[in-house]
Amino acid sequence: MSDLRDLYQELILDHCRKPRNFGRLDHPDRSATGHNPLCGDKLTITLAVADGVVTEARFEGEGCAISTASASLMSELVVGKTIDEIRALFSRFHGLVTGQGDEDAADLDKLAVFAGVREYPVRVKCATLAWHSLKAALDDDSGIVTTE
Numbered sequence: 144m145s146d147l148r149d150l151y152q153e154l155i156l157d158h159c160r161k162p163r164n165f166g167r168l169d170h171p172d173r174s175a176t177g178h179n180p181l182c183g184d185k186l187t188i189t190l191a192v193a194d195g196v197v198t199e200a201r202f203e204g205e206g207c208a209i210s211t212a213s214a215s216l217m218s219e220l221v222v223g224k225t226i227d228e229i230r231a232l233f234s235r236f237h238g239l240v241t242g243q244g245d246e247d248a249a250d251l252d253k254l255a256v257f258a259g260v261r262e263y264p265v266r267v268k269c270a271t272l273a274w275h276s277l278k279a280a281l282d283d284d285s286g287i288v289t290t291e
Contacts, residue, residue, distance in 0.1 A: 154256050159208040164201045164218035176204075177276030177288040179268050184210040188218075188276045197221050197229065200277075207269050209260065214273035216253055226281050233274050240270050 168174075171189035178185045186204030190197055200218040221229050236254055238244015242261040260266040268290035279288045 154253060155208060155212040158212035158215035162202075162211055162215040164199075164215065165203060166201050167203050168199060168201050171201075173280040173283060175276045175279035175284060175288060177272045177279070177290075179206075179210065179272050179290040181265065181290065182207055182210070182269055184269060184272050186210070186214055186273060186276060188214075188273065188280050190277075190280050192226070195225050195227075197224055197226070202273060202276075206272070209257075209266055209269040210272050213257060213270045216256075217273050217277060220252070220254070221277065229277070229281060233278055236274055237271060240267050 167187065168189040168191055170191075172192040174187060174189040176185070176187045184204070184206035186202050186206055189201050189203075191199035200221050202214040202218055204214075206214070220232065224232070232251075235244060235251060236257070239251060239254065240257050240260050257270045260270045272288075272290055275288045275290070279286070
């Protein structure tokens with residue numbers, strides 16, 4: 144189990160140190176900003192959407208390792224998915240990290256690395272900030288998303 148935990152920590156650190164899709168789209172179709180006042184994480188999600196499919200996803204801002212890694216992995220996984228597929232993925236991920244859903248993360252691919260945060264309620268907010276911001280962007284909600 145220690146080897147698996149080490150692998151998960153490596154993946155999180157890799158995405159924190161070298162976040163994928165970091166930056167803002169010049170002309171996004173949708174965007175939303177999220178803020179976790181408890182931790183200080185703040186990020187903006189920008190999306191390009193065509194025919195109900197996310198064609199590009201980017202994020203920018205500052206956050207802890209969990210928040211940044213979650214946004215990075217999320218930005219990779221949502222590209223090419225329909226809005227309905229992303230909403231379903233959001234529900235599965237949220238259930239995984241809160242412990243309120245199916246705990247079998249096998250089909251969540253790399254997102255399974257966040258399963259352990261359910262043991263640390265403060266960290267759940269870090270892991271889900273990007274996802275709640277993504278949901279707000281999909282809903283075209285321009286208000287600031289908070290984790291409080």
